[in-house]
Structures are given as structure tokens and as C-alpha cells.
Amino acid sequence: MPLTKAEASLLSRRTGMAVEDFTWKNNGILTLLNDENTRACVFLLTSSSDVNAEGMCSVYEVRPKGCRTYPNVLNHNDEAILDEGCPHRAQFPEPTEEDSIVLLNLEEQLLHEE
Numbered sequence: 001m002p003l004t005k006a007e008a009s010l011l012s013r014r015t016g017m018a019v020e021d022f023t024w025k026n027n028g029i030l031t032l033l034n035d036e037n038t039r040a041c042v043f044l045l046t047s048s049s050d051v052n053a054e055g056m057c058s059v060y061e062v063r064p065k066g067c068r069t070y071p072n073v074l075n076h077n078d079e080a081i082l083d084e085g086c087p088h089r090a091q092f093p094e095p096t097e098e099d100s101i102v103l104l105n106l107e108e109q110l111l112h113e114e
């Protein structure tokens with residue numbers, strides 16, 4: 001999951017972890033690290049690598065905007081769609097044009113961070 005520097009700083013302050021300990025750069029974009037055992041986000045409280053396993057976000061109140069808008073993702077036409085990789089996507093409403101704009105703004109912000 002991509003995140004802004006400001007979001008990473010907030011997570012660092014709340015968790016006491018260094019930003020480098022929960023992020024990596026994916027093509028220059030700051031991204032949340034996955035746990036090497038569960039293969040899920042390092043902040044997901046789970047003991048299994050099964051995507052259907054139960055889990056809880058340990059930083060839910062301060063989770064990045066990309067987490068708040070998921071499972072909406074942009075397709076190649078810059079339209080918001082439900083991520084086909086999300087096993088719970090049937091529980092979410094179809095994204096609207098407004099959702100596309102929210103994601104495009106977020107993408108713009110992420111691409112222009114140093």
C-alpha cells in the first residue's frame with residue numbers, strides 16, 4: 001500500500017517505529033512493507049498468510065488514505081474499480097466517478113513526493 005511521507009511520519013510517531021522499519025520504496029513511491037511470514041502488511045494483526053484469514057489493522061485510526069479507499073483502485077483508464085485481488089470486494093459498492101477523482105488526486109500526490 002502506498003503512503004505519503006506525512007502518513008509515514010504519523011505512523012512512526014504512533015507506533016514508535018522508524019519509518020524505514022515499515023516502508024520500502026516501490027519505483028520511488030513510499031510503500032508499506034509486508035511481513036515476511038504472513039506476507040500481509042506489517043500492521044495487520046494476523047498469524048496466517050491465507051488471504052481469507054482473520055486479521056485486524058493495528059493502526060486503524062491512522063491508516064493511510066490508500067487503506068481508507070481500498071478496495072477501490074485505478075484501472076488503466078484511470079477509472080476506479082474494485083480490486084480483483086480483494087476477496088471481500090463483493091461487500092463493497094461499485095466505485096463512482098468521485099471515487100476515481102479521489103484516487104487520481106492521491107496518485108498525483110504520491111508521484112510528486114520526493
Ligand code: SF4
Pocket residue numbers: 001032041042043044045056057058059060063064067
Ligand atoms: S489497513 Fe492497516 S493493516 Fe491494512 S494495509 Fe493499511 S495499515 Fe496495513
